[in-house]
Amino acid sequence: MxxxxxxxxxxxxxxxxxxxxxxxxxxxxxxxxxxxGDASYHDVVALARTLPGPVxxxxxxxxxxxxxxxxxxxxxxxxxxxxxxxRLPAYVDDEIAAARHVIQVNGPFQRLLTDEWLxxxxxxAVPDRTLERSVYRLWTKD
Numbered sequence: 001m002x003x004x005x006x007x008x009x010x011x012x013x014x015x016x017x018x019x020x021x022x023x024x025x026x027x028x029x030x031x032x033x034x035x036x037g038d039a040s041y042h043d044v045v046a047l048a049r050t051l052p053g054p055v056x057x058x059x060x061x062x063x064x065x066x067x068x069x070x071x072x073x074x075x076x077x078x079x080x081x082x083x084x085x086x087r088l089p090a091y092v093d094d095e096i097a098a099a100r101h102v103i104q105v106n107g108p109f110q111r112l113l114t115d116e117w118l119x120x121x122x123x124x125a126v127p128d129r130t131l132e133r134s135v136y137r138l139w140t141k142d
Contacts, residue, residue, distance in 0.1 A: 037105060040134030044103060047130060047138065053100030058092065059113055060105050075112050088112070097121045104137040 001009075037044075037060060048055050048067035057063040058075035065071055073095055075088075082089050096102060102123055104113050115125070123139035131138060 037107075038135050040131055040136055043130045044134070044136045047128065048101075048103060051101045054098060055101045055103065056096050056099040057103035057105065058096060059107070060103075063103055079112065088117075093121070100141055102139040104139060106135045106137060 041063075045063055045067045048057070048063050055064045055068060055070070056072050058073060058078075061072045061074045073092060075092065078089055078092050079085070102113070102118060104115075104118065118125075118139050122141045124141070126138045126140045128138050
């Protein structure tokens with residue numbers, strides 16, 4: 001593709017994004033700012049750093065990575081690799097079930113890590129004051 005065509009395609013893409021943002025400013029802000037988190041991101045990373053035992057955040061694996069240096073699976077990448085099956089792949093289930101703590105991200109779009117699923121795996125929601133008004137929610141297994 002020539003450089004002129006690349007520039008034209010880029011310009012069209014920018015115009016489309018701006019048109020979307022102008023028609024639906026609230027949704028555009030959500031799409032570009034809060035898809036995976038909010039202003040409490042640093043608080044949830046600090047919280048994850050203090051938790052005993054394995055911590056998973058399949059919807060945002062950067063949290064355990066920054067907090068504890070643990071490289072874990074991304075739920076979205078794993079679902080994409082499996083061509084978005086109706087059920088989560090068993091190996092994803094196994095990794096999360098092996099954790100002691102799970103941090104759930106309740107973003108404005110897709111929620112793959114549901115309350116029911118976490119309860120079925122033996123986790124219980126834990127209220128935390130630092131996460132009270134955020135999209136993050138801590139779940140723990142005793």
